[in-house]
Amino acid sequence: xxxxxxxxxxxxxxxxxxxxxxxxxxxxxxxxxxxxxxxxxxxxxxxxxxxxxxxxxxxxxxxxxxxxxxxxxxxxxxxxxxxxxxxxxxxxxxxxxxxxxxxxxxxxxxxxxxxxxxxxxxxxxxxxxxxxxxxxxxxxxxxxxxxxxxxxxxxxxxxxxxxxxxxxxxxxxxxxxxxxxxxxxxxxxxxxxxxxxxxxxxxxxxxxxxxxxxxxxxxxxxxxxxxxxxxxxxxxxxxxxxxxxxxxxxxxxxxxxxxxxxxxxxxxxxxxxxxxxxxxxxxxxxxxxxxxxxxxxx
Numbered sequence: 683x684x685x686x687x688x689x690x691x692x693x694x695x696x697x698x699x700x701x702x703x704x705x706x707x708x709x710x711x712x713x714x715x716x717x718x719x720x721x722x723x724x725x726x727x728x729x730x731x732x733x734x735x736x737x738x739x740x741x742x743x744x745x746x747x748x749x750x751x752x753x754x755x756x757x758x759x760x761x762x763x764x765x766x767x768x769x770x771x772x773x774x775x776x777x778x779x780x781x782x783x784x785x786x787x788x789x790x791x792x793x794x795x796x797x798x799x800x801x802x803x804x805x806x807x808x809x810x811x812x813x814x815x816x817x818x819x820x821x822x823x824x825x826x827x828x829x830x831x832x833x834x835x836x837x838x839x840x841x842x843x844x845x846x847x848x849x850x851x852x853x854x855x856x857x858x859x860x861x862x863x864x865x866x867x868x869x870x871x872x873x874x875x876x877x878x879x880x881x882x883x884x885x886x887x888x889x890x891x892x893x894x895x896x897x898x899x900x901x902x903x904x905x906x907x908x909x910x911x912x913x914x915x916x917x918x919x920x921x922x923x924x925x926x927x928x929x930x931x932x933x934x935x936x937x938x939x940x941x942x943x944x945x946x947x948x949x950x951x952x953x954x955x956x957x958x959x960x961x962x963x964x965x966x967x968x969x970x971x972x973x974x975x976x977x978x979x980x
Contacts, residue, residue, distance in 0.1 A: 683875075683876070683877040684877065684965055684969065685876055685877045685878075685879060685882040686877075686962070686965055686966050686969055687879070687880060687881060687882060687885065687962075688796065688797050688798045688799060688962055688966070689798075689799045689800075689801065689880065689881045689885060690789060690798065690799070690800045690801070690881075690885050690886075690887075690955060690958050690959060690962070691800075691801050691802075691803065691858060691881050691885060691886045691887070692785065692800065692801070692802050692803070692886075692887045692889070692951070692955070693803050693804075693805055693855065693858075693886060693887065693888045693889070693898070693902075694802065694803070694804050694805070694888075694889050694890075695804075695805065695806060695851075695888075695889065695890040695891060695894075695895050695898070696804050696805075696806035696808050696813060696818070696829070697806065697807070697808055697891075698891040698892065698914065698920065698939075699889060699890055699891040699895075699912055699939065700774055700775060700778055700804070700818060700939075701772055701773065701774050701775065701816075701818075702773070702775060702914050702916075702939070703717075704717065704721070704808070705769070705772050705806075705808045705809065705812050705813065705816070706720075706744075706748070706808070706809070706812070708768070708771035708772065709765075709768040709771065709812070710757075712768070712771070713756075713757050713758065715751075715756065715757065720747070720751075721744070723747060724740070724743050724744045724747050725740075725743075727743060727746075727747055728740065728743040731743070739847045739849075740807075740847070740848075741807045741830065741845055741846060741847040741848070742842075742845045742847065745830055745842050745845050746842070749832070749839070749841065749842065752839060759838050759839070760838070760839045761834060761837050761838055761839060762811045762831075762832060762834060762839065763811075765809055765811035765812050765815065765832075765839075766811050766812070766814055766815030767815060768812055768815065769811065769812035769813060769814065769815025769816040769819075770815055770816065770817075772812065772813075772816035772817065772818065773817075774816070774817055774818055775912075775914075775939040775940060775941060776940050776941065776942050776945075777940060777941030777942035777943070777945065777948060778817070778818060778941050779817055779818050779819070779820035779823055779824065780820075780823075780941075781823075781941035781942075781948065781951075782802045782820055782822075782823025782824050783820055783822045783823030784823075784943070785800060785802070785823075785951060785952060785955060786800045786801075786802060786822075786823055788952060788955070789955050789956070789959055792956070792959070793959050793963065796959075796962075796963050796966070798959050798962065798963075800955060801825040801826075801881075802823055802824050802825055803824075803825055803826050803827070803828065803854075803858065804818065804824065804826075804827045804828070804829070805828045805829070805846075805851045805854050805855070805898070806827070806828070806829040806830075806846065806851075807829070807830065807846050807847060807848060807851070807894070808829050808830065809829060809830055809831070809832075810827050810828070810829035810830060810831050810844075811831070811832075813827050813829055814827060826863060828846065828851075828854040829846055830842070830844055830845050830846045831843040831844040848894040848895070848896075848897055848898075849897050851897065851898050852897050852898055852901045853870070855886070855888075855898060855901050855902065856870055856901075857870045858880070858881055858886075859879050859880070859881050859882070859883060859886070860874050860879050860880065861879065861880030861881070864880065882906075883901075883902060883905035883906050883907045884905070884906035884907055884958075884961075885907070885958055885962065886902055886907040886908075887902075887907060887908045887909070887910070887951070887954055887955070887958075888902045888907065888908075888909045888910075889909075889910050889911075889912060889951075890909070890910075890911055890912075890933075891911055891912055891913060891920065891923070891924065891939075892911075892920075892923050892924075892927070893923070893927075895911075895932075896927075896932060899927070899932045899933060900932075903931075903932070908934060908954060909932065909933045909934065910933050910934065910935055910936065910937070910947075910950065910951070910954075911923075911924040911927045911928065911932070911933040911935075911936045912924070912936070912937060912938065912939040912947060913936065913937075913938060913939060914938075914939055915938040915939070915940070924936040935950060937950060
């Protein structure tokens, strides 16, 4: 059976996809820490732990090192509220966050009679509180954020509540697919028939930038969705990385990370959203005809 849900979902990586650098960099610089040194130390520490038999993935490594910096005083004690304040230092690529709202409004107005809905989600290995405090968190355009989180004790960050690695990001795609994001009673690990899932994969679009997005690309691609890669137009490395993703068949197209009206990416994503919307409308009309039969002619 077909899934005729009238919901379209756009999923976005954050760092180097929606913003030109790692979101933690402005915060690190504000504390007098050179971002390049911090990330280099992350990999050194990860290698040291591996020699001790501890296999840290990159995301857990940086989160633990960040927390270690807080504990040893290299970074001031923080609260989640302060992380939100640091989020204000994040500078998005051109056209954001307005793009989220424009895309949502365009589809929902053009297909209002058919009741179509478009939702935008950020799925990131970065820090949820920073994204929530950044200009990206436009309540009129962005539906939700999934990213790493810290918990507090006595108003101060005391540990890691959720570590989101590039593999764990796919779990949120399945969560959205099954509707567990809007109904907590749904077991994301349970079996739900395809026709009853809230957002079929073919209604999903994933936008990323590099190799760490490959698990998400694979999840979406093999189930009928669409994937794109963006690159910083000022970085030759980023451009070549995007080209490689297209060459490998990970994404169907690439473009500069410019979301302003009239830009290539703006046009491609709007066109893609309309293609999905047109297919949903067509499928729903065919289903209705199959139930009611052909119109009588007099």
